[in-house]
Each structure stands twice: as structure tokens, then as C-alpha cells.
Amino acid sequence: MNSMMEVRNLDIQVPGKQLFKNLSFTIPANKLTCMTGENGVGKTTLVKHILQSFKTKDDRIIINTTRAKTQYVPQLRNIDDEFPLSIHDFVGLGLRQSNLLWHTKSEKKLLQDIIKKTHLATIENYPLGAASGGEKQRAFLAQALCAEPNLLILDESTASLDTSTKNELLTLIRSLLAEQDITVLFITHDPELIEKYADYELHLSHLQAELIRKERKE
Amino acid sequence: MLQFDFMRYAFIAGIFISLICGVMGTFVVARQTSFFTHTLSEIGFSGAAFGIFLGISPLLGMIIFTMASALFIGISGDRLSRRETSISLFSGIFIGLGILFLSLSSKQSSYATNILFGSIVGINIGNLYSLVALSLLILIVIALLFRQLAYNSFDVTGSQYNQHLNLLTSIVFLGLLALTISVTSQIIGSLLIFVLLTIPASSAKFYTASLWKMIFLSTIFSLVGIWAGLYFSYITNWPVTFFITMIEALIYGSALIRHQLQVSKFSFKN
Numbered sequence: 001m002n003s004m005m006e007v008r009n010l011d012i013q014v015p016g017k018q019l020f021k022n023l024s025f026t027i028p029a030n031k032l033t034c035m036t037g038e039n040g041v042g043k044t045t046l047v048k049h050i051l052q053s054f055k056t057k058d059d060r061i062i063i064n065t066t067r068a069k070t071q072y073v074p075q076l077r078n079i080d081d082e083f084p085l086s087i088h089d090f091v092g093l094g095l096r097q098s099n100l101l102w103h104t105k106s107e108k109k110l111l112q113d114i115i116k117k118t119h120l121a122t123i124e125n126y127p128l129g130a131a132s133g134g135e136k137q138r139a140f141l142a143q144a145l146c147a148e149p150n151l152l153i154l155d156e157s158t159a160s161l162d163t164s165t166k167n168e169l170l171t172l173i174r175s176l177l178a179e180q181d182i183t184v185l186f187i188t189h190d191p192e193l194i195e196k197y198a199d200y201e202l203h204l205s206h207l208q209a210e211l212i213r214k215e216r217k218e
Numbered sequence: 219m220l221q222f223d224f225m226r227y228a229f230i231a232g233i234f235i236s237l238i239c240g241v242m243g244t245f246v247v248a249r250q251t252s253f254f255t256h257t258l259s260e261i262g263f264s265g266a267a268f269g270i271f272l273g274i275s276p277l278l279g280m281i282i283f284t285m286a287s288a289l290f291i292g293i294s295g296d297r298l299s300r301r302e303t304s305i306s307l308f309s310g311i312f313i314g315l316g317i318l319f320l321s322l323s324s325k326q327s328s329y330a331t332n333i334l335f336g337s338i339v340g341i342n343i344g345n346l347y348s349l350v351a352l353s354l355l356i357l358i359v360i361a362l363l364f365r366q367l368a369y370n371s372f373d374v375t376g377s378q379y380n381q382h383l384n385l386l387t388s389i390v391f392l393g394l395l396a397l398t399i400s401v402t403s404q405i406i407g408s409l410l411i412f413v414l415l416t417i418p419a420s421s422a423k424f425y426t427a428s429l430w431k432m433i434f435l436s437t438i439f440s441l442v443g444i445w446a447g448l449y450f451s452y453i454t455n456w457p458v459t460f461f462i463t464m465i466e467a468l469i470y471g472s473a474l475i476r477h478q479l480q481v482s483k484f485s486f487k488n
């Protein structure tokens with residue numbers, strides 16, 4: 001099994017609480033791993049710690065990619081109804097292959113491909129503020145894909161979605177895993193989604209983590 | 219009207235002011251920091267008074283004050299600049315300080331009204347050159363950092379996690395904003411620069427959802443306001459600031475009405 005990330009003997013404390021002690025786990029490469037655990041167990045803190053480790057050069061966390069190729073899709077964004085930018089332009093904010101004032105030809109093509117892949121093509125010129133919850137999550141995902149990531153971390157992306165929209169999003173993520181070299185770490189509370197879509201579950205509890213292999217029922 | 223030097227200078231200055239306000243304004247509106255922009259112009263007034271009090275140039279005083287505040291806000295986080303109480307507090311403190319510095323210095327308050335209200339028709343060729351130089355500087359810095367700034371301004375949360383040097387980008391933007399306000403309020407007054415940095419861009423976002431079109435439309439709305447304002451001021455002899463502000467308000471009002479009509483039509487269809 002190839003790994004995208006190896007964590008060895010990590011301790012994390014927050015003021016007044018030990019979150020993890022001697023934490024060790026592996027995130028398999030090119031798989032969908034769902035991170036689960038009770039509220040307050042420290043899922044988001046752990047993810048932030050992982051993101052920080054690129055900078056702090058923490059040798060207890062080994063990640064087989066660069067920071068630029070790691071994209072974190074946060075749970076909440078301040079996008080209100082009045083948000084002015086179109087879905088096309090919002091997604092395009094993630095393009096960083098060059099630093100020019102305009103998008104290069106290859107960037108334009110990449111952007112169009114991603115918009116198509118995430119089923120946003122018919123609504124790309126509408127303001128993001130007017131989009132539905134599922135459309136917004138697809139746009140957040142699409143923006144992250146613009147960086148052509150190897151590791152994608154999704155923080156409760158389905159939390160506010162209804163059942164059919166949740167399934168659409170996860171089907172989309174599965175198709176990405178089939179098509180490109182990408183590893184997805186998905187923080188979720190939803191047992192039904194884990195049963196249906198996850199390759200692995202990383203369950204956090206009692207200062208430790210356990211990686212459980214899942215048989216997907218498709 | 220164009221046989222007068224001061225009118226020609228004013229029309230040319232209008233082009234450059236519109237360009238920086240179109241670009242900077244689009245980012246200001248995206249970041250929802252209109253009120254901080256207002257506070258910054260009051261901080262600028264205070265800085266100018268401080269400059270007069272110390273006997274250094276008022277422009278230098280303004281730049282020191284606005285840059286220091288921009289750095290402070292940049293480091294302590296944009297959120298602080300959106301909090302209502304801190305806005306009122308900072309405005310109050312700096313207007314108070316401005317009045318104190320003016321009364322401590324022997325100069326009269328005519329300079330203060332100049333900073334607040336300015337006069338685009340009062341500018342000379344030297345003002346025009348400094349305005350052009352500053353505008354080019356701001357536009358070049360923005361062109362170099364455009365993608366960083368766009369991500370940072372339009373997606374605060376996403377860029378915070380996924381953009382390299384994101385905090386520095388915020389600070390650079392606030393520094394550019396401080397510079398814009400300092401230099402332009404010498405020429406057209408801090409009241410007018412506040413209007414031009416916020417209203418045209420707010421109007422533009424009702425017409426388009428594309429970033430480039432927003433910048434283009436904001437620039438056009440500023441330019442129409444300034445040029446028409448200059449013309450009406452010339453024929454009526456009323457203050458040009460009054461006309462520019464009213465025209466921008468009309469543009470915003472009509473954009474808002476058009477938007478509301480579209481929204482109600484849209485929801486009716488569904």
C-alpha cells in the first residue's frame with residue numbers, strides 16, 4: 001500500500017486538554033479516507049496541525065507532496081447572498097500555474113475542464129452568491145482542483161446538504177479518484193456516506209486513531 | 219471650458235483617479251472594508267494635522283499615520299476593521315487628535331477643510347505629475363500581485379488556508395490603500411476619495427459578476443461622475459464635489475433599482 005501521509009508518535013495539546021498522545025496513522029495514497037470522531041475530539045485541530053507541518057518541518061508528519069499541491073476546503077466560507085463574483089471567476093481564483101494578470105491558454109483549458117467535470121458549466125456565469133448549497137460546495141471543490149492537488153482535504157463538505165446532493169458530491173469525488181492521481185481526506189459525521197463511498201475510515205478517539213478498511217457497496 | 223489650464227488638469231486628473239478608484243475600489247468592496255476606508259481618510263486628516271503641527275509636510279504626516287494604521291489593521295486582522303465599535307472608536311480618536319494638532323499648531327483650519335473637501339479644480343501641474351506617478355506605481359504593484367490580491371480579497375477563508383504569503387498580501391493591499399488615500403485626498407479631498415473608492419464598485423457589482431468587467435465598469439462610473447461633475451460645476455459655479463457625489467449616488471440608485479426589479483422578476487418566474 002502506497003501512503004500519502006505517515007504520522008508517527010504525534011502529541012497535540014490545546015490549552016487545558018490533551019487531544020492526541022502517541023498518535024500514529026497512515027493515509028493510503030489515491031484512496032478516499034474518511035476521518036471520523038466525536039465533536040471536540042480534535043479533527044479540525046489535527047488537520048490544521050498537518051497543514052502547519054509543511055512550514056514547521058515536523059518530522060513526525062511525513063507527507064508525500066508539497067504544500068501547493070495540498071488543498072484544504074474549509075467547512076465554512078463567508079460567501080453570502082450578495083457575493084458578487086461569478087462561479088467561473090470564483091473557481092478561477094485557484095489557478096496558480098502562472099502569476100500573470102491574465103489566464104494563460106493552458107490555464108483556461110484546465111479551468112474549463114474542471115468546470116465541466118464538476119457539472120458547473122451551465123451555471124458558470126451566475127453569481128456564486130445565488131447558487132444552491134450543493135452548487136457552492138462543487139464550486140469550492142472545483143477551486144481546489146485548479147491547483148491540481150495530490151492531497152485534497154475536505155472539512156465536512158456535505159454537512160449542510162440534503163441526501164441526494166450529498167450523494168452527487170461523493171460520486172463526483174469518486175470519479176476524480178478514478179481519473180487522476182489524488183488522495184482525498186474527508187472529515188465527516190455521516191455513516192451512510194462512509195459505508196457507500198469510503199475506502200478507509202480513520203476513526204479518532206481516546207487520544208488515538210484507528211485506520212479501518214472499508215468494503216464499498218456499489 | 220478647456221481653454222483654462224486648471225480645467226484641463228482636472229479632466230486629466232479625472233482619468234487617473236478613475237483608474238485607481240476602479241481597481242482599488244473593486245477590491246475594497248470585495249473585502250467589505252468600505253468603512254475602514256472611511257476611517258482611513260479621517261486618520262489621514264489627523265496625520266496631515268500632525269504634519270502641520272510638527273512643521274514637516276502634511277503629506278508625510280498623512281502617509282505615516284495611514285501606513286501605520288494599515289499595518290496595524292493588517293497584522294491584527296481584517297475582522298477588527300469591520301467591527302462597528304472599533305470603526306467608531308478609531309474615527310473619533312483620530313478626528314479628535316486632528317483637531318488637537320491643528321489647534322496646537324499656529325496654522326489656521328483652512329488647510330483642514332482642504333484635506334477634507336479638497337478641490338479637483340484647484341490643482342496645478344505639480345499635483346498632476348505626483349498623481350500620475352502615484353497612479354502608475356499603484357497600478358504596477360497591483361498588476362504584479364493581481365492574482366494574490368484577487369484570491370485574498372474575494373475568498374478570505376479559502377486564501378487563508380491555501381495561499382502562500384496571504385497575510386503579507388493583505389498588508390500590501392492596505393498599504394496601497396493608505397497611499398491612495400493620502401495622495402489623492404490632497405487633490406480631491408478625503409470625502410470624495412471615499413465616495414469614489416466605494417460607490418462605483420458597489421454599483422458595478424449589480425451589473426456584472428465578472429471580475430474584469432467589475433473593474434472596467436467601476437472605472438467608467440468614476441470617470442463619468444468626475445467629468446460630468448466638472449462640466450456641471452463649470453456651468454453652474456457650484457462645488458464640483460457636490461456634483462460628483464450626486465452623480466455617483468444616482469448611478470448607485472439606478473443600479474439598485476434595476477437589480478431589485480430583476481430579482482423580483484426572477485423569483486416570480488420560479
